[in-house]
Amino acid sequence: MSTPRRGWRGRPRPGEPATPAPVLHEGDLASGDTPPGWTAEQSVAPSVRAAAAWSWRFLLIAAATAAGLWVVGFFKVIVVSVAIALLLTVLLAPVARFLHARLRFPRGLASITSVLLLLAVVSGLVVLAGRSIASGFGDLYDQASAGVDEALAWLSDGPLGLSTDQLDDLVQQGRDQISENASSLVSGALTVTTTVGHVAAGALITLFCTFFFLLDGRTIWTWLVGLLPISVRERVHQAGRRGIVTLSGYTRTQILVAFVDATGIGLGAAILGVPLAVPLATLVFVGSFIPIVGAIATGSVAVLVALVAQGPVVALLMLGVVLLVQQIEGHVLQPFLMGHAVSLHPVAVLLVVAAGSLAAGIVGALFAVPIAAVLNTVVLYLHGHDKFPELGTDDHVTLRPPGVYGRRRGIGRGRVRAGAGGSDPAAGLEPGGARGAGGARRGPDGPTGRS
Incomplete structure (x- = not known):
C-alpha cells in the first residue's frame, strides 16, 4: 500500500486516509533520536512552535517600532511642528470655513486670516501675562526674601539651634557650589540657546504647515492616500x-x-x-x-x-x-x-x-x-x-496616482456631499470638503486618474 500524499503541514489531502502515528515503546529510541516518519519540526511540541512563531514576530515588530521611534526622535523638530500644525488646523478649520462660506473671503485669505487671528490671541495672552509678571515679580521677590530670612531665624532660634556661624558656613558652601559648577551653568545656557533656536524654527514650520493645511489640506491628503495601493x-x-x-x-x-x-x-x-x-x-x-x-x-x-x-x-x-x-x-x-x-x-x-x-x-x-x-x-x-x-x-x-499633484482639478468626482454642507470635519485635513461652498468638482473618470 502506497503512502498517501500529504498536503500543507503534513495533513492528508481530502479523500486520502490518514497515516496512523507510529506506536513507540520505551527503549525503542535512543536519547535525542527522532521517531521514524517524523520530521524535526514534528518532534517539537505545537505549543513551543506557536510560542516561537509569536516570539520572532513580536521581536520583529518591536525592532521596527524602535527604528520608527528613532527616526521620529531624530526629526523631532519637524515631527512635533507638523503635529502641532495638525492640531491647530482642526481648531481653526471652522473659522476658515466661516470666513470663506459666510463672509465670501477667498480661500487663501480665509486661511491666512485664521492664522493671524490665532497669533493675535496668543500674543495678547503673552502680553497680559508678561505685564502681570513684570508688575508682581518684584513684590514676590521681596516676599520670598522675607520668607527666607524668617526661615533662617527659625533655624537659629528654633529647636535646631544653629548658630550664626553655622548658617554663614551653609550659605558660603552654596556659593562655592555655584562657583565650582560655573562651567555646567555655561553649557546649560548654550543648551538653552540651542533649544530657543529649535523652538523658533519649529514655530515657523508650524505656522507654514497650518496655513497650507487650511488652504489645501484635502489635496495633500489625497496625494498621501494616492501613494497606497488602489485596493486599500x-x-x-x-x-x-x-x-x-x-x-x-x-x-x-x-x-x-x-x-x-x-x-x-x-x-x-x-x-x-x-x-x-x-x-x-x-x-x-x-x-x-x-x-x-x-x-x-x-x-x-x-x-x-x-x-x-x-x-x-x-x-x-x-x-x-x-x-x-x-x-x-x-x-x-x-x-x-x-x-x-x-x-x-x-x-x-x-x-x-x-x-x-x-x-x-x-x-x-x-x-x-x-x-x-x-x-x-x-x-x-x-x-x-x-x-x-x-x-x-x-x-x-x-484618487490620482502619486506624482500627479500639480493640477488642482481631479481631486474628487462629482459632488462631495460630506463637505458640501461644511459640517463634516473629516473630509481630509480641510474640513470643508469640496472646493467652494457646496459646488461640484469634476475630476478623473477612473481610479488611475485618466481623464
Whole structure:
C-alpha cells in the first residue's frame, strides 16, 4: 500500500486516509533520536512552535517600532511642528470655513486670516501675562526674601539651634557650589540657546504647515492616500476621516477643560490675593493639555506661590481651590466630555500619559492621548467597528496616482456631499470638503486618474 500524499503541514489531502502515528515503546529510541516518519519540526511540541512563531514576530515588530521611534526622535523638530500644525488646523478649520462660506473671503485669505487671528490671541495672552509678571515679580521677590530670612531665624532660634556661624558656613558652601559648577551653568545656557533656536524654527514650520493645511489640506491628503495601493485607498480614506473627527473632538474638548481649570484656579488665586494670578492661570491652561497630571502639577505651583507670598493659611486655602477644580474636572468634565471625545478609559489615559512622558518627556505627555485616541478610532474602523457610522461612505474620492499633484482639478468626482454642507470635519485635513461652498468638482473618470 502506497503512502498517501500529504498536503500543507503534513495533513492528508481530502479523500486520502490518514497515516496512523507510529506506536513507540520505551527503549525503542535512543536519547535525542527522532521517531521514524517524523520530521524535526514534528518532534517539537505545537505549543513551543506557536510560542516561537509569536516570539520572532513580536521581536520583529518591536525592532521596527524602535527604528520608527528613532527616526521620529531624530526629526523631532519637524515631527512635533507638523503635529502641532495638525492640531491647530482642526481648531481653526471652522473659522476658515466661516470666513470663506459666510463672509465670501477667498480661500487663501480665509486661511491666512485664521492664522493671524490665532497669533493675535496668543500674543495678547503673552502680553497680559508678561505685564502681570513684570508688575508682581518684584513684590514676590521681596516676599520670598522675607520668607527666607524668617526661615533662617527659625533655624537659629528654633529647636535646631544653629548658630550664626553655622548658617554663614551653609550659605558660603552654596556659593562655592555655584562657583565650582560655573562651567555646567555655561553649557546649560548654550543648551538653552540651542533649544530657543529649535523652538523658533519649529514655530515657523508650524505656522507654514497650518496655513497650507487650511488652504489645501484635502489635496495633500489625497496625494498621501494616492501613494497606497488602489485596493486599500478607500478604507484608508474613510479611516482617516474618522481619525480627524476624533482629533477634532479631543482638541475642542481639551481646550474647554483647560479653560475651566485655568478660570477656576485663576479666580481662586485672585480672590485669595495671591500675586501673579494671571500668569498662574495661563500656566494652568497650558499644563491642562496633559490630562490628569498637568493641572495638578501647575496647580501645585500656585500653592507654592501662595505659601511664599501669603503664608501657610492662604496656601492651604489655595490647595483647597486646586483640589475642588480637579474634582470638577475629574468627575464632570473628563467622564462626560473627554470620555465621549476619545473613548478611552481613565486608566488607559493615565498609562498612555505615563508612557509618553517616559518616552519623550513633556512633548510625549502632550501628544500621547490624541495619538492613542486617533489610533483607537482608526484600528477599530479597519477591524469592522465604526465609531462614527453617521459619516457613512459618501465622501468618495477618486484618487490620482502619486506624482500627479500639480493640477488642482481631479481631486474628487462629482459632488462631495460630506463637505458640501461644511459640517463634516473629516473630509481630509480641510474640513470643508469640496472646493467652494457646496459646488461640484469634476475630476478623473477612473481610479488611475485618466481623464
